[in-house]
Amino acid sequence: MKRSLLPVAMLAVAGLMLGCGQGKAPLDTPSQGTITIAADESFKPLVTQITSAYEGIYPNVKFNLVFRPEQAAINMMLNDSARLAFTTRKLTKNEHRALDQRKIVGGAVKIATDGVALIVNKANTDSLITMDALRSIFSGKIKNWSQLKGNQAEPITLVFDNNNSSNLDFVLSTFGVKSMAGLRIFTTRSNREVIDYVRKNRSALGFIGVNWISDGDEPLTAELSADLRVMGVSAKSNPVGRADYFQPFQEDLGMQRYPLRRPVYVLSREAHPGLGGGLLNYLIRDAGSLIIYKVGLWPSVRYNREINLQK
Known part of the structure; x- marks a missing residue:
């Protein structure tokens, strides 16, 4: 009885592994994976420095950067060719509707002026x-x-x-x-x-x-x-x-x-806690704000410096 169960169990495990291999690719996480980011070309220095810093922290992360005129960058995000888009505006009602039809809750986070x-x-x-x-x-x-x-x-x-x-x-x-x-x-x-x-x-x-x-x-x-x-x-x-x-x-x-x-927004179509969300969290925390400040823009979340005064 026990001998007959072992091959069956091994077959089941093999089937699961085969199913995973034939199914969808593993979802990215905040610390690993690859996603595409679209941005208006006027933000190229900002986006390049932010993503390079994040990749330096997480070696298993890769951002594919695409720089286009703003509307083209937004369209890439709406059409699922990019996970995030760096823009100067939020989505219009019609653009929101395009995401709603796919049951995706689009987000917009202001990161800088x-x-x-x-x-x-x-x-x-x-x-x-x-x-x-x-x-x-x-x-x-x-x-x-x-x-x-x-x-x-x-x-x-x-x-x-x-x-x-x-x-x-x-x-x-x-x-x-x-x-x-x-x-x-x-x-x-x-x-x-x-x-x-x-x-x-x-x-x-x-x-x-x-x-x-x-x-x-x-x-x-x-x-x-x-x-x-x-x-x-x-x-x-x-x-x-x-x-x-x-x-x-x-x-x-x-x-x-x-x-x-003008404002700088990051538009997102992320539907799971993945790499896009990880980058956004990084941007609205101290480290991301410091990079925005270094580039010469005004971060929406100020970088807090702690100074210890000693006599």
Whole structure:
């Protein structure tokens, strides 16, 4: 009796092992597995540093990073081509509906405050601008640098990273632009190409994600910032001095003084406690906040430093 049961038990175990091998792949966990993350290209330095740090903690983790214009990154997440998406906005009702149809509860976590930086060629001494002047540029009323009383006489060329980028969408939305017809706009393929274009063209006014030039510890930041000026922007119609203008750097983002600031969200479609959730928990804890702070953005959860004072 006992002898006849043993082969049957072994067969059952073998069947289970075979079933596991033929079934779905094991689910990822916060400490192991591979997932794809999509992000707007303006957040490339931020996302690269965050994921590299997490992979350094967990050797069995791998993030496949895909950088696309914001809407394309969101679509990847909705279509299950990416687990997470780094964006400047939450999902719309229609986008939520796409997840609801798959019985997936989509999440959106704000991790930081970012800014769109305005950059000009170092030869351009006009490094201050008001929101009213920018509105006039995007309405077509101001077309030439001379109208801003700078040292340039050429037409203003507005330079963005992509026709569908979050930088362009944000600026058009901020100034209520319905049509770009008649505007002198030039688009490249990346934020880095915007920087290169502005460096070579005195008449250019470039728009980039500030994390490309705000990490003071990165040699790349120094390289990219060379021969550029970051414009100060004032929300006041009639600023009286330099103190009324602010640049898109950490304190002015956090204190909400820089006018062209925007949130950074992580959108998730994770349906189990997996690697995406692990990265999100990391981002909203001290370690993740410290990386966001290092990159030059303002983290939604501040990094707490403990200081022991001794006599």
